[in-house]
Amino acid sequence: MIVNAGTILIVDDEYDILQVIKAYLQKNEYIVYEAGTGTQALELFDNLQPDLMVLDLMLPDMSGEEVCRTIRKKSNLPILMLTAKSSEDDMVNGLLIGADDYITKPFSPRELLARVTSLLRRSQLQLNPKEEEHALKYGGGRLSINSELHEVQVDGETVALTPIEFKLLEVLARHPKRAFSRYELVSLIQGDDFEGFERTIDVHIKNVRQKIGDDPKRPTFIATVFGIGYKFQVPADE
Numbered sequence: 001m002i003v004n005a006g007t008i009l010i011v012d013d014e015y016d017i018l019q020v021i022k023a024y025l026q027k028n029e030y031i032v033y034e035a036g037t038g039t040q041a042l043e044l045f046d047n048l049q050p051d052l053m054v055l056d057l058m059l060p061d062m063s064g065e066e067v068c069r070t071i072r073k074k075s076n077l078p079i080l081m082l083t084a085k086s087s088e089d090d091m092v093n094g095l096l097i098g099a100d101d102y103i104t105k106p107f108s109p110r111e112l113l114a115r116v117t118s119l120l121r122r123s124q125l126q127l128n129p130k131e132e133e134h135a136l137k138y139g140g141g142r143l144s145i146n147s148e149l150h151e152v153q154v155d156g157e158t159v160a161l162t163p164i165e166f167k168l169l170e171v172l173a174r175h176p177k178r179a180f181s182r183y184e185l186v187s188l189i190q191g192d193d194f195e196g197f198e199r200t201i202d203v204h205i206k207n208v209r210q211k212i213g214d215d216p217k218r219p220t221f222i223a224t225v226f227g228i229g230y231k232f233q234v235p236a237d238e
Contacts, residue, residue, distance in 0.1 A: 006051040006120050007031045011041040011067065012082060013060050017105075021054060024109040025116065038062035042070060045077070052120055054112070056082040057094070065097050072098035076162050078119040080112075095203040100164050122189075123163035136173050138234060143212060143221060145173055152212070159211050164189055168201070169208050172222060172232035179225040205230055 008025055012018045013036045022032045033048055035041040038059045045053065053071070057064035068079055081094045081102040094102050101115055136145040144153040150166060152159045161169065167189050172180065180188075182201045189204075205222060208214075214221050223233045 007033070007048065008052050008054060008116065009033045009035065009041065009044055009048065009050040010054045011035045011038070011059065011064070012054075012056040013037065013058070014056070017056075017082075020109060021112060024113060028113060030116075036060075038064070038067045041067055045071060045075075050077070052078045052080065052116060052123075054080050054082060054116070055099075058084070065094070068094075068097050068099055072160075072162075076123075076160055076166075078123045078163050080115055080119060082107075092199060092203050095200055096207070098162060098207075100162050119163070122167055136170075138173065138176075139220060145170055154212050161208065161211060165204055165208050165211070168204050169212070169222075172230065176232045176234045179228050179231045181229040185229060201229070 008030050010018055010021050010025075010032060011034075012021070015036075018034055018036070022034060025032050033044055033050065035044050036059075038061050041053070041055070041059075044050075055064045055067060059067070064081060064083075068081070071077055071079065078100045079098065081099045082105060083094065083102060084105045100119055103112055103115055135147075137143065142155055144151075145166075146152075147170060150163075152161055152166065152169065168185065171185070171188055182199075185201045189201075206216070209216055209219065209222055212221065216224075219233070221232060223231050225231050
């Protein structure tokens, strides 16, 4: 019996590229839907609630960035961006608006499959309750991180983090006071096979801080360790 590996929505107006991606993912037991415009992508997203979106930046009716921003207002759906732009700044801008990963054209189908599989694995990962507590609470309960529910709350209000942002915050919070280098965090969060820029961690940290209300100049929870990376600091009153 064939068990599907997940549901993927591919958004690209280049028919040949779309069909190559679709065929390769279907060969690996993914259920695949396709969209050629941003409008169609948003409609299918609302109707299908896919497990992951592969999103091209260059679409005929709206930019991929706009599609990503719209989805991020209501969902933590893992988003893998496709782009012909390969500069570090372009990549960082994509992460800033909520993408979880990116891949530049031209790309190999095997690499894209690896990125998709890695993103889905991280988004679905739950820690073993026999090994670790489900919930972490800091700041007198002000910040709560629940691995079982994959949920973060600040002052009782749920905060929408992407799968990578959640994993980054959880890794730091489970090892308070330990300084992690950017390279360590890239490896832990995105896997050893990820060939990106260590600066991506700075972007994710900026997003997490903003969402949990952590002032980067005087952070309560995520501190910068200059010349190294970041650490989670326990508030002074605990």
